[in-house]
Amino acid sequence: MKRMAAETRMTTSPKVTVAYLELRGPYAGVGEAMKSLKAWIDAKGVEQSGYPFCLFYDNPLETPEAELRSEACIPVSGSFRPEGEVRVKELDETEVAETRHSGLPDDFHRTYGPFLEGLLNSGYELIGPSREYYMTVAEAKGPGLGFLIRQPVSRK
Numbered sequence: 001m002k003r004m005a006a007e008t009r010m011t012t013s014p015k016v017t018v019a020y021l022e023l024r025g026p027y028a029g030v031g032e033a034m035k036s037l038k039a040w041i042d043a044k045g046v047e048q049s050g051y052p053f054c055l056f057y058d059n060p061l062e063t064p065e066a067e068l069r070s071e072a073c074i075p076v077s078g079s080f081r082p083e084g085e086v087r088v089k090e091l092d093e094t095e096v097a098e099t100r101h102s103g104l105p106d107d108f109h110r111t112y113g114p115f116l117e118g119l120l121n122s123g124y125e126l127i128g129p130s131r132e133y134y135m136t137v138a139e140a141k142g143p144g145l146g147f148l149i150r151q152p153v154s155r156k
Contacts (some may be wrong), residue, residue, distance in 0.1 A: 008099045008118060013131070013150055015093045018073040019046060020055075021085055026065050028105065030054045033072040034134065040086050041074055050075030053150075055129040061109070071129075096131070096150040097124065111149065119153055128152035 019041055021033050034052055041048060057069040082088050097119050101111040116126065133148040 008097055008115060010095065010097055010153075011150075013091075013094050013096045013152070015090065016050065016075045017077070017079075017088065017090050019076050019080070020071045020073040020087055020089065022087070023070045023072065024066070025068060027056065027060060027068055027070055030070055030072055034074075037072050037074055037086065040083075041076065041080075044080060044083075046080045047077045048074055049077040051133045053131045053133040055131055057129045094128070094152045095154065097153050098148060098150045101132075101147060101149055115149065116151065119151065123156050124153040125156050126151055127154050 019037060021037050023029060023033055034054070038048075038052065052072070052074045055071040055073060058067070060068060076088075080088065097115070099111065099115045101108060103110070112130075119126065129152075131150040131152075133150070
């Protein structure tokens with residue numbers, strides 16, 4: 001087995017309840033969706049309980065841009081009534097591999113390629129969508145500018 005890159009570490013992602021928006025189309029749209037979701041939870045008085053993140057279900061190198069599936073998610077405490085396009089779900093605790101991406105979204109392939117290949121070569125299976133965590137939802141920082149990537153995995 002090949003060794004994973006030094007910047008990859010294994011950890012557990014805890015069980016979490018999230019408010020989320022489902023998206024279909026270019027991944028570049030997740031920033032605006034996240035801002036919209038944040039405005040909605042703030043307006044409804046829903047308490048944010050962690051860093052916002054997006055779930056990415058498809059490989060943009062293999063899936064047509066119009067068919068890419070993603071979800072903008074914000075961890076919340078307590079319950080709320082879903083409304084319009086805003087939904088709620090619980091993500092189970094899961095083992096994840098994590099790394100960081102520094103740079104623009106156009107350069108994600110430089111992080112994801114070696115990261116995922118290293119996991120597969122080290123005997124792991126990818127068992128769910130990748131998660132990209134954003135420390136803020138702000139104009140100055142958007143998806144891909146130095147944020148945490150977590151990939152749910154299991155041993156083969």
